[in-house]
Amino acid sequence: MSIGDYVVYPFAGLVLAFLTFMVVRHWKGVGIGVVALGIVVAVVSGPPIAWQAVQDYEMNKSCLTAHERRVKAAAAPDDYFGRQPREAAAAEARKCAEFAEAAGGREMTARRAPSS
DSSP states (O other), rough: OOOHHHHHHHHHHHHHHHHHHHHHTTTHHHHHHHHHHHHHHHHHHHHHHHHHHHHHHHHHHHHHHHHHHHHHHHSSSSHHHHHHHHHHHHHHHHHHHHHHHHHHHHHHHHHHHOOO
């Protein structure tokens, strides 16, 4: 997760808490339909966002220690049990490179200044 995520997620939680407070406080003025719509939106959009955040975290954690596994695989003997870790390390390196490229693209898109 980038530093922006540490700012955005708590801010989104605070906004959600504020909106919940406003709905509870002004229950009669809001209407049951709007409350039901808000609950449906939260239930439908929350889990995919949380799942993606957890997947990104796990991938990042795995990629941070991938170099150690590549070093061990490179030191393994050249037989069946040595080729398996090398192939797995190469596949993991490709997967981490794709993840880094995608994450870098998100970072660059988020940081890109508007053109004049």
